[in-house]
Amino acid sequence: MLEEKNQEKTSLESLGEFGLIDHLTKDFPINHESTIKGIGDDAAVLDFKDKKTIVSTDLLVEGVHFDLSYMPLKHLGYKAVMVNLSDIYAMNAKATQITVSIAVSNRFPLEALEELYEGIALAAKAHKVDLVGGDTTSSRTGMLISITAIGEAKSEEIVYRSGAKPNDLLVVSGDLGGAYMGFQVLEREKEVFKVNPNSQPDLEPYSYIVERQLKPEARQDIVALLKSLDVHPTSMIDISDGLSSEILHLCKNSNVGCNLYEDKIPLDPTVISSCEEFKLDSTLVALSGGEDYELLFTIDQKEFPKIKGNPNLTVVGHTTDMNEGAFLISRNNSKIPLTAQGWNSFAKA
Numbered sequence: 306m307l308e309e310k311n312q313e314k315t316s317l318e319s320l321g322e323f324g325l326i327d328h329l330t331k332d333f334p335i336n337h338e339s340t341i342k343g344i345g346d347d348a349a350v351l352d353f354k355d356k357k358t359i360v361s362t363d364l365l366v367e368g369v370h371f372d373l374s375y376m377p378l379k380h381l382g383y384k385a386v387m388v389n390l391s392d393i394y395a396m397n398a399k400a401t402q403i404t405v406s407i408a409v410s411n412r413f414p415l416e417a418l419e420e421l422y423e424g425i426a427l428a429a430k431a432h433k434v435d436l437v438g439g440d441t442t443s444s445r446t447g448m449l450i451s452i453t454a455i456g457e458a459k460s461e462e463i464v465y466r467s468g469a470k471p472n473d474l475l476v477v478s479g480d481l482g483g484a485y486m487g488f489q490v491l492e493r494e495k496e497v498f499k500v501n502p503n504s505q506p507d508l509e510p511y512s513y514i515v516e517r518q519l520k521p522e523a524r525q526d527i528v529a530l531l532k533s534l535d536v537h538p539t540s541m542i543d544i545s546d547g548l549s550s551e552i553l554h555l556c557k558n559s560n561v562g563c564n565l566y567e568d569k570i571p572l573d574p575t576v577i578s579s580c581e582e583f584k585l586d587s588t589l590v591a592l593s594g595g596e597d598y599e600l601l602f603t604i605d606q607k608e609f610p611k612i613k614g615n616p617n618l619t620v621v622g623h624t625t626d627m628n629e630g631a632f633l634i635s636r637n638n639s640k641i642p643l644t645a646q647g648w649n650s651f652a653k654a
């Protein structure tokens with residue numbers, strides 16, 4: 306049975322390195338005028354004319370950043386692209402190109418890489434970015450994926466982490482903590498599966514948070530929304546590590562302090578119910594969970610009427626003078642210093 310299955314799979318060696326790149330990238334279209342030359346020469350050639358070029362890169366390592374026991378390869382490809390595009394959007398820029406490099410061991414057949422590239426293609430299509438280069442090589446153990454995202458913006462449109470002033474409003478898009486709770490659910494199912502491989506997990510009640518973990522969506526739409534509302538963030542960052550560490554980055558880079566209000570942090574009902582089930586504090590999950598890929602930004606108070614009541618945006622606090630420090634104002638009105646807790650803090654909690 307197993308042997309028969311193996312015969313249907315195509316080994317990577319049979320294609321060779323160049324054959325493999327060709328095979329995986331042949332169906333990617335080129336859409337942007339700024340892409341002068343994509344795949345097929347020694348290097349890509351891009352032309353952004355009078356715009357600034359925005360570049361961000363990320364390296365994902367199997368066993369550190371992803372677990373293939375519950376992460377389908379198609380989702381992994383999609384997520385790897387989203388994680389990178391999120392950084393381009395966090396600069397208030399438009400994403401235009403990506404390069405994708407992978408290292409894989411020969412335990413992966415061609416069909417597995419096709420699945421990975423299907424996810425990459427879906428993400429590229431959804432966010433209209435051109436694949437313009439990359440590399441494939443072999444790895445002795447796990448899989449590595451490195452993606453570079455490239456984008457463009459007018460100089461005056463770019464938003465840095467450093468532009469917040471005291472008394473700006475702190476705003477987040479979407480809701481927080483979902484990706485971490487999705488991770489908790491998937492980890493639990495993995496343990497159940499180890500004990501009983503025939504178990505059929507019912508993930509339906511957790512579909513929102515599982516999707517937040519497996520198929521995050523970088524907030525291109527928020528960049529577009531802010532533009533349409535004529536809102537100009539003074540500083541911005543994407544929420545990849547958890548709200549508290551991202552707020553501290555903005556505060557440090559902008560030389561301001563902040564008050565973050567616990568009761569304002571946007572949480573999906575599924576996050577609240579799963580936190581109760583897992584006996585986790587939902588505020589701590591939102592502050593330290595990470596991987597939500599929402600945007601956190603500051604705006605001048607004058608701009609508040611433009612975002613007031615918008616279901617995609619929540620004011621969670623405000624900046625203060627730097628010497629006032631960075632605090633969480635809890636539901637019972639106590640002032641707790643914000644710390645950049647990693648998620649190891651959960652182990653101790």
Ligand SMILES: [Mg+2]
Nearest residue numbers: 392395543545
């Ligand atoms: Mg970032």
